[in-house]
Amino acid sequence: MNVNLIDGKKVSKELQIKLKKRVSSLRQKGILPKLAVILVGNNAASKVYVRNKQITAEKLGIETLNINFDKNISENELIKKIDELNNDATVDGILVQLPLPKQIDESKVTQRILPNKDVDGFHPVNMGKLFTNEIGPQPCTPRGIMELLKYYNLEISGKNVVIIGRSNIVGRPMAAFMLNEDATVTITHSKTKNLKKITRQADIVIVAIGKAEFIDATYLKDDAIVIDVGMNRNKAGKLVGDVNQTSVSKKVKYLTPVPGGVGPMTITMLMQQTIELAEKRINNE
Ligand SMILES: NC(=O)C1=CN([C@@H]2O[C@H](COP(=O)(O)OP(=O)(O)OC[C@H]3O[C@@H](n4cnc5c(N)ncnc54)[C@H](OP(=O)(O)O)[C@@H]3O)[C@@H](O)[C@H]2O)C=CC1
Numbered sequence: 001m002n003v004n005l006i007d008g009k010k011v012s013k014e015l016q017i018k019l020k021k022r023v024s025s026l027r028q029k030g031i032l033p034k035l036a037v038i039l040v041g042n043n044a045a046s047k048v049y050v051r052n053k054q055i056t057a058e059k060l061g062i063e064t065l066n067i068n069f070d071k072n073i074s075e076n077e078l079i080k081k082i083d084e085l086n087n088d089a090t091v092d093g094i095l096v097q098l099p100l101p102k103q104i105d106e107s108k109v110t111q112r113i114l115p116n117k118d119v120d121g122f123h124p125v126n127m128g129k130l131f132t133n134e135i136g137p138q139p140c141t142p143r144g145i146m147e148l149l150k151y152y153n154l155e156i157s158g159k160n161v162v163i164i165g166r167s168n169i170v171g172r173p174m175a176a177f178m179l180n181e182d183a184t185v186t187i188t189h190s191k192t193k194n195l196k197k198i199t200r201q202a203d204i205v206i207v208a209i210g211k212a213e214f215i216d217a218t219y220l221k222d223d224a225i226v227i228d229v230g231m232n233r234n235k236a237g238k239l240v241g242d243v244n245q246t247s248v249s250k251k252v253k254y255l256t257p258v259p260g261g262v263g264p265m266t267i268t269m270l271m272q273q274t275i276e277l278a279e280k281r282i283n284n285e
């Protein structure tokens with residue numbers, strides 16, 4: 001059987017047509033949706049992301065404020081900047097690109113962003129809302145994955161979902177999203193024993209480990225749905241996922257490519273959440 005590729009680029013394009021209209025209607029009301037992005041240092045994966053974000057925001061009419069800091073910046077300086085953006089009424093969403101250098105406590109930074117400007121949905125208040133199935137800003141990558149599954153009419157209720165990776169930005173919130181849709185969820189990580197035995201039972205596997213082409217066909221059952229979140233450079237400098245796409249293509253039913261799968265959806269959800277936060281200004285005024 002041939003694999004069906006889940007086209008994140010196409011789905012993104014379609015969603016962005018609707019988002020553009022929402023931005024114009026905001027702008028007509030005098031509201032200019034604005035996203036502030038803080039980048040510390042020079043992480044490679046982060047830079048791809050920053051570039052794609054800027055291009056998309058511009059296309060949709062979302063204002064961006066880009067702040068770059070040297071990798072040696074102190075935690076206090078970064079916190080000061082966040083406070084300034086928290087108090088700036090023209091800024092709807094604040095995103096601090098992760099990972100941060102060692103001298104900075106990521107959780108302290110995440111918690112400093114006001115929950116109602118937390119466009120990444122990483123603040124414990126918003127994470128808590130996601131885990132209790134309440135409405136709030138949500139992490140963009142797992143939200144984008146849910147949108148992809150919905151677009152392709154792939155059923156989640158009652159399915160065995162195995163997530164590989166337990167980061168705050170992908171694995172953990174992914175588990176909450178899936179649970180909210182009535183999946184039976186297993187979260188695995190580097191200390192998991194017999195990973196293959198677990199993943200082979202999965203109807204849906206979500207891979208977010210950060211190791212180039214780590215997962216091959218032997219990890220999967222026939223007809224599985226495989227979501228590849230990974231963004232890695234291989235030895236030749238090419239962008240590859242955490243899944244060996246050639247190997248699994250012969251076996252599975254659905255697969256997200258890299259590039260063109262989850263990545264574009266993360267960006268689209270980030271734009272959508274910036275717009276959602278900006279739309280809140282209407283009711284608050
Ligand atoms: N496409 C997109 O939109 C996005 C892509 N990414 C990409 O996704 C990947 C993962 O990112 P992120 O979640 O931030 O990564 P982290 O490094 O924060 O987390 C990696 C997770 O994978 C687990 N892990 C590592 N090795 C193994 C292994 N051999 N077997 C099982 N589990 C393992 C780790 O376990 P432990 O906790 O025990 O250490 C950890 O939980 C990266 O390539 C990143 O660039 C990230 C965000 C968005």
Ligand SMILES: Nc1nc(=O)c2c([nH]1)NC[C@@H]1CN(c3ccc(C(=O)N[C@@H](CCC(=O)O)C(=O)O)cc3)C=[N+]21
Nearest residue numbers: 046048049052096097098120231259260261263264266
């Ligand atoms: N606070 C924070 N939030 C994040 O969501 C976050 C982060 N920090 N740090 C880094 C990771 C990584 N990440 C990516 C998202 C999209 C692409 C993306 O657009 N990928 C294209 C790449 C295309 C290309 O340029 O080659 C694709 O997959 O098609 C890449 C990487 C978000 N992250």
